[in-house]
Every structure is written in structure tokens, then in C-alpha cells.
Amino acid sequence: xxxxxxxxxxxxxxxxxxxxxxxxxxxxxxxxxxxxxxxxxxxxxxxxxxxxxxxxxxxxxxxxxxxxxxxxxxxxxxxxxxxxxxxxxxxxxxxxxxxxxxxxxxxxxxxxxxxxxxxxxxxxxxxxxxxxxxxxxxxxxxxxxxxxxxxxxxxxxxxxxxxxxxxxxxxxxxxxxxxxxxxxxxxxxxxxxxxxxxxxxxxxxxxxxxxxxxxxxxxxxxxxxxxxxxxxxxxxxxxxxxxxxxxxxxxxxxxx
Amino acid sequence: xxxxxxxxxxxxxxxxxxxxxxxxxxxxxxxxxxxxxxxxxxxxxxxxxxxxxxxxxxxxxxxxxxxxxxxxxxxxxxxxxxxxxxxxxxxxxxxxxxxxxxxxxxxxxxxxxxxxxxxxxxxxxxxxxxxxxxxxxxxxxxxxxxxxxxxxxxxxxxxxxxxxxxxxxxxxxxxxxxxxxxxxxxxxxxxxxxxxxxxxxxxxxxxxxxxxxxxxxxxxxxxxxxxxxxxxxxxxxxxxxxxxxxxxxxxxxxxxxxxxxxxxxxxxxxxxxxxxxxxxxxxxxxxxxxxxxxxxxxxxxxxxxxxxxxxxxxxxxxxxx
Amino acid sequence: xxxxxxxxxxxxxxxxxxxxxxxxxxxxxxxxxxxxxxxxxxxxxxxxxxxxxxxxxxxxxxxxxxxxxxxxxxxxxxxxxxxxxxxxxxxxxxxxxxxxxxxxxxxxxxxxxxxxxxxxxxxxxxxxxxxxxxxxxxxxxxxxxxxxxxxxxxxxxxxxxxxxxxxxxxxxxxxxxxxxxxxxxxxxxxxxxxxxxxxxxxxxxxxxxxxxxxxxxxxxxxxxxxxxxxxxxxxxxxxxxxxxxxxxxxxxxxxxxxxxxxxxxxxxxxxxxxxxxxxxxxxxxxxxxxxxxxxxxxxxxxxxxxxxxxxxxxxxxxxxxxxxxxxxxxxxxxxxxxxxxx
Numbered sequence: 001x002x003x004x005x006x007x008x009x010x011x012x013x014x015x016x017x018x019x020x021x022x023x024x025x026x027x028x029x030x031x032x033x034x035x036x037x038x039x040x041x042x043x044x045x046x047x048x049x050x051x052x053x054x055x056x057x058x059x060x061x062x063x064x065x066x067x068x069x070x071x072x073x074x075x076x077x078x079x080x081x082x083x084x085x086x087x088x089x090x091x092x093x094x095x096x097x098x099x100x101x102x103x104x105x106x107x108x109x110x111x112x113x114x115x116x117x118x119x120x121x122x123x124x125x126x127x128x129x130x131x132x133x134x135x136x137x138x139x140x141x142x143x144x145x146x147x148x149x150x151x152x153x154x155x156x157x158x159x160x161x162x163x164x165x166x167x168x169x170x171x172x173x174x175x176x177x178x179x180x181x182x183x184x185x186x187x188x189x190x191x192x193x194x195x196x197x198x199x200x201x202x203x204x205x206x207x208x209x210x211x212x213x214x215x216x217x218x219x220x221x222x223x224x225x226x227x228x229x230x231x232x233x234x235x236x237x238x239x240x241x242x243x244x245x246x247x248x249x250x251x252x253x254x255x256x
Numbered sequence: 257x258x259x260x261x262x263x264x265x266x267x268x269x270x271x272x273x274x275x276x277x278x279x280x281x282x283x284x285x286x287x288x289x290x291x292x293x294x295x296x297x298x299x300x301x302x303x304x305x306x307x308x309x310x311x312x313x314x315x316x317x318x319x320x321x322x323x324x325x326x327x328x329x330x331x332x333x334x335x336x337x338x339x340x341x342x343x344x345x346x347x348x349x350x351x352x353x354x355x356x357x358x359x360x361x362x363x364x365x366x367x368x369x370x371x372x373x374x375x376x377x378x379x380x381x382x383x384x385x386x387x388x389x390x391x392x393x394x395x396x397x398x399x400x401x402x403x404x405x406x407x408x409x410x411x412x413x414x415x416x417x418x419x420x421x422x423x424x425x426x427x428x429x430x431x432x433x434x435x436x437x438x439x440x441x442x443x444x445x446x447x448x449x450x451x452x453x454x455x456x457x458x459x460x461x462x463x464x465x466x467x468x469x470x471x472x473x474x475x476x477x478x479x480x481x482x483x484x485x486x487x488x489x490x491x492x493x494x495x496x497x498x499x500x501x502x503x504x505x506x507x508x509x510x511x512x513x514x515x516x517x518x519x520x521x522x523x524x525x526x527x528x529x530x531x532x533x534x535x536x537x538x539x540x541x542x543x544x545x546x547x548x549x550x551x552x553x554x555x556x557x558x559x560x561x562x563x564x565x566x567x568x569x570x571x572x573x574x575x576x577x
Numbered sequence: 578x579x580x581x582x583x584x585x586x587x588x589x590x591x592x593x594x595x596x597x598x599x600x601x602x603x604x605x606x607x608x609x610x611x612x613x614x615x616x617x618x619x620x621x622x623x624x625x626x627x628x629x630x631x632x633x634x635x636x637x638x639x640x641x642x643x644x645x646x647x648x649x650x651x652x653x654x655x656x657x658x659x660x661x662x663x664x665x666x667x668x669x670x671x672x673x674x675x676x677x678x679x680x681x682x683x684x685x686x687x688x689x690x691x692x693x694x695x696x697x698x699x700x701x702x703x704x705x706x707x708x709x710x711x712x713x714x715x716x717x718x719x720x721x722x723x724x725x726x727x728x729x730x731x732x733x734x735x736x737x738x739x740x741x742x743x744x745x746x747x748x749x750x751x752x753x754x755x756x757x758x759x760x761x762x763x764x765x766x767x768x769x770x771x772x773x774x775x776x777x778x779x780x781x782x783x784x785x786x787x788x789x790x791x792x793x794x795x796x797x798x799x800x801x802x803x804x805x806x807x808x809x810x811x812x813x814x815x816x817x818x819x820x821x822x823x824x825x826x827x828x829x830x831x832x833x834x835x836x837x838x839x840x841x842x843x844x845x846x847x848x849x850x851x852x853x854x855x856x857x858x859x860x861x862x863x864x865x866x867x868x869x870x871x872x873x874x875x876x877x878x879x880x881x882x883x884x885x886x887x888x889x890x891x892x893x894x895x896x897x898x899x900x901x902x903x904x905x906x907x908x909x910x911x912x913x914x915x916x917x918x919x
Binding site: 384 | 818
Binding site for chain 1: 766769770771772777784788
């Protein structure tokens, strides 16, 4: 019996005019897995993320999140379904503290609307207290709780990346899509990130990560898929992929 | 093939067809009066075209929407009055001087007010140009009072007859000026280094500055050109419409709608937009109570923004994720 | 919060400025300020917090005014307080109708679209003569009366309007400090990221737009019952621009900013007009706010935007911070000197 797949991607194709950014890409991610999506620049990795999160509509193909189709849904709807992402360039909310940033992460799990908030109904206030508590807890998990009340965008770069991660985690997602989480981090910070992610995986989080730092990828991934020019050219364990001649050729442009 | 593209193409040709149909229908329905409406529409449309070009030029260089654009035209007309009627200068000299003065003003505005604000938000700069517009209107009211002023037509008032429609000679001056202006603008942007540089800067400011066209220069030249075009428009239409301190706002808004219709940032688009708007407006006035004709510009504006924000000839603005 | 209480007390002590010949004029101006403030508070939510823009809000103000005016003059039995509510509701409804499509646009394009809508509304006010009375407008609007209490003097209206403002401000503050307010600030900062975090950005933008439209409609309806006479000239592009300017000058993104902006800009013309009386040497005899006063107004607007783009509220808070830092430095130096002295 195979494990139920959290994320299923079937024959996804995305064309922009005459250019195919993604061509018939299929793979899936199981619960509690860390899967890495790698490939040279321009291979289509961020485009795939955009398709998965509803920012782009695929030209063809299907995407299922825990069995439910995701195509045609808005990003905020997909987040409510349990899939959340971080961004390649940091997109923290300016003018808001670290805590407030993370509290926005809880937005998808809460429901106090305009009327409830405008009239300060008790239900809204209770929810707000709960959000604050949970956000603090997530900040503790990533080690940022001491800087909760500082403006998010004033934090040092490495901590901003952590904050983005915390914000995404606050939504208690079924699967989290990380877009180059180690970009710009030094070796020490990358090591910290690695243990953090492994720790989360052990607690049941499913992760799909796009990353260029091969050290990190090899260390934490259960399985790797390789994209090149929009096509899936290889998949397997880190060792298998490392030795795959097609992968070597894609990255180095020479025959192995 | 991208389905979005072909839908846009159908929209484009569809709207061209609609405009053509409306024009033909008017001609059939009202005969020579219809022709008169169209000619008059082309006349005012040429003015819109000139004002619209001013908007587009400033927008493509600096992404600023200059709400004071109409004010340049108003000042052009008023100065023409002062120089030619009060000052009794010969028409041609008054024309040149009026345009030059307003052009200098435009450059001055850019240096003193706009340039220092280049890092401020869109809303702030918009309000500044609105402030400029209020300022210009107020100064005009102060200097020239509230009454409209009359300027003699450049070559008399005897109407010409064209297939049963009558055309005021001043209209020919309008057409002529517009043609010359369009040609000059075209030559500037396509044949001169500075012009080509500015076009490049509109697309890629960093690369352009590497070859010597800084955003500062672009901005200054853009404002100067826009002021000049606006002033010329204001001068040449003044004999037909009367110049008045309050003329700037309405003209600015219509010229703006024309620019959006043609495609903000596209000079040829501005011309097309202006002419189309002018014709549609006067045709509307022929069929509906005249108050509604002013609404045409805004209805078109909103339709364009909702359906095809880049206008007829503009390019879609890309938003990177 | 202390600042808030202080500002709220101003309406009260303003009434008691001793021996002020212009006393009733100030009350009158404060009513106008209050009525405009309804629109500006809502607009501040839209522009300052949610980061959108509207250059056509005078339309909603006008819709509120015309709704109550038409209802109360064509049907003499129609209760005026209901007219006001109807005005707010109708303005909100129109906001819903036009907001949904238009809010898909961003920045400049949204500004242009709202400008166009505002102009169309103005033209409709002028042209649909049967309902609106055309350019003549509507006369003899009955004064506001709520459950028998008639608000027919400036003073009574003054207290009423500022109570209303208080309520609107309270609602705004509640919203800002809540999850919804956070969502709005998030979508202002990065719409893409806010979407990704589960904020229904499209819906929120529409809702805050409707709210600001309703607030403006409320203000407009009250305006109608105060002036007892309206015509299209009261609801032009100039008013829309005035509203936006009030938001920006007062301080976007600051809940008191809108209020500060309204007060400043409503009183500015009168202050400028009165200047020749206070500063000897300024040109006289031009005290009709159509000549150099307007020039000054335009110039001030420009200068304001150039040097205080974040508005007075921020300017003031920065000044407060600055003095606080200086005070702290002073205290620290005192302490250091004392130590050395020992």
C-alpha cells in the first residue's frame, strides 16, 4: 500500500507565448517528506511554485493537494487548503514588527471579519489573543522570540529569512514550499537552517524546497527532482541524482 | 498560442470597427452636417492629441502623470492674448514667444519642484502636480481675471466649404500645427541621439544612463517638450474656443483620457486617441443633450482601463512576481 | 490615546474662546470640517492603510447628499434620519458595484479610473434633471431631526457631527488594531505575499472601499441637511482632490492624520484670508479668496508635499521623538557631569 501523497503534480505544462517554461512535469510529494527541486537557473522551478500556489494558471496539467484540485483557485484559497510558500526575494511586510508579520501568517486559520473587528466583538478579541500566543510560539521555534517587537525589515538578513519561514509555519500548513531559503546565508546560518528544517520534518511537516546550495540539498532531502529547460530530467535519492549523467550534463554542459 | 493575446487582438480590431461604424453612420444619418461634426471633432481632437502627447511623453520618461498638463495649454492661450492683443505684437512673434515662455516654465517646474521629489511616492507627486495645476489656474485668474478673452483668428474667419460642410480657417491652422508637431516629435524620438536615448531610458534607465542619457535629462526634456506642445495647442485653439483661466482643467482631463485611450507612453497612440476622442465627442453632442458630451471622455477612460489598460497602441505593463 | 482625548476636547473649548467675534463662524467651519471628516476618515483607511487610491470620492459624498435630499423633498413625510442612513447605504452599494472591477487596477491606473468615475457621477448629477434638479440642485432640504430632536442650529449640528465622527473613528481604530487591519496593512505592503498568507486581498480591498464610500455618503447626507441646499458644484473633482490632499497632508496611515488634515485644510483659506489683519504689510484689498490666496494655497500644497510628504501627523510625531531624544541626551549629560563632579 502506498502512502497517500500530499501533493500530486501531473503533466503540468506552462507556456508563455511560444516559450514553454514547464513541459509535462509530473511528480508527487508524500507526507513527512522533504523533496528538493533543483536545476540550473531558468529551469522553471519558480514558475512551478507560481503554478502550485495559484499565481499562474498552467496551460495544461493537474495539481492535487491531498486529493483536491488546486488549479483555478486563488492564492489565498490555496493557503487555506494547507499549502503555503516563501519567496525567493524576501517579502516581509514593511512597517510591521516580527510578531505582527508572523501573526499575518495565522490569517488563513482565523475568520474574524470586518463586522466582528469593527465592533470589537468578544469572538474577535479571543481569536486575536490566540493568534498572538501562537505567533509567539512559532517565533520561539525558530529562535526569534527575543526580537518579536522589532520591525521585521530591520532585522539582519539571515533572521529575515527565518522570519519568513516562521510566518509561513504559522499557518500550520500541510506542505510548505520553500523558494531558495538559504539564499544569502553563510555557512553557519545554512547549517542552522538545515537542522531546523529536519526538525520540522520530524514533527510531521512536509517540505518541497527549491535550492541551489547543494550541501543543504544533499543533507536534508529524502528525494530530489531535477528540472532543466522546463522538463523533469531525473529523480531519485541524493546519491542517485548526484551520479546521474543527465544531471551532470545539465549543470556542467559536458558529457560525463 | 496564448488565448489572451488573440482576445486582445479581437478587442483592438473590434474597437476600430466600432469607431469606423459610428463615423459612417453619422455621415449617412446627418449628411453634410455629419461631415461638419466630424471635421469639428478632428479639430478639437487634434488639440487633445497634442495635450495627450504631452502626457505620454512625461509618463514614459518619468512614470508621473502630470495633472498640470492642461494648464500649459491655458497659459499658452492667455499669453498669446497678452502678447498679440494687449501687447500688439505681430501674430507670429506672439505665437513663438508664448510657446517659449510656457516651455521655459515647464522646464522650471521640473527642476524646482518635480526633480527634488523623484524618490517620493506616486500619490505625493500626483498631488504636487495637482498643486501646480491649482497654482497655475490661480495665477492666471489673478493676472487675467475671470472673463474669457478673444484672440483674432490667424487668417480671418471666412468659413471654407467642403462637401457641404463649413470649416473655419483656424481649423486648418490646428491641423497644420498638429501635423508639424507630430512630425517634429517623431523626428526627435527616432532620429536624434537624445530622443532615442530617452526612449531607451524609458525601457531601461540603467543602461541608458550608461550611455549618457540620465533620468535627470530625460525628465527635463520630457517636461520641456510637454509644456511646449501644450502651449502650442493652447495658442492655436484660442481663436476658436476663447481662452480663459479655467480652461486648463477640462482640457487636461480630456487630453488625459485621450492619452490613456491611445496608450499612455505612446506618442502615436496619443495622436490616435486624441482624434478618436474628439470625433466621438462631437458626434455624441450631435445626438444627445450637450452636457453628456463631456462624459464621453470618462466613459472611454474607464472602459479602456478595465478592458485594455495599455490602450490601443501601448504595451502591457509587466508585473514581476 | 492621551493625544486623542485632547483633540476630542478641542470642539468643546473652541466654543468658549472668550470675546471671539468670529465665534459662530468657527462653529460653522467646524461643522463643515466634521462633515468632510466623515469622508476623510474613511478615505484614510482606504489610502493610508490599504494602500489604494481614489480620486473620485466626492462622488460618494454627493450620492449620500442627493439620496437623502431626493427622498426627503419628494416625499415630505420621509424621516430625515432614515434619509441619512439611506444615503450612506446607497453610497456603499455604488462603491460595491464600481469597486469590484476597478480595484483590480493598481496605482496610477486605479487613480485614473476613480477620477473618471467621479467625473461621470458629477455629470450625472448635472444631467439627470428630473431627479437631481440639474445644475440648480435641490432646495429646501428639511433640517435633520432624530426622534423629535431637531438639529436646526449650527451649534446643535456641531455636537451631533462630532459625536458621529467619534463613532466613525472608534470603528476605524477597532479595525486597524484587529486581524482585518493587519491584513489591510499586509496587502498594502505586498499584495502577493498577503495573498500567499491567506489574506483575501480582492475581497478586503472591496470591503474597505465600500466602507470608505459609506462613510463619505454619511458625511454627504449630513452635509445636505446642514446646508439645506445642494447642487452639483459642491461635488466636483476639486472636492475629491481636497479629500485626498487632506489625507496626505494630515498623514496617511495614521488614524488621527485624516482629522488633522481636514482641520488644517478647511481652516487654511480663512486663515490666509485673515492674514492681512494680523501681519502688517501684506497686500490688502485682495481679500477675496479668488486671487492671491488661491495662489498661496497652491504654493503651500506644493511645498507641503515636497517637505512633509508623510503629513503633519508624522511630522509632529517625529518632532516629538526628536525632542524626546534631545531630552534624554540632556539628562544623560547631566548624569555624566554629576559623576565627574564627584
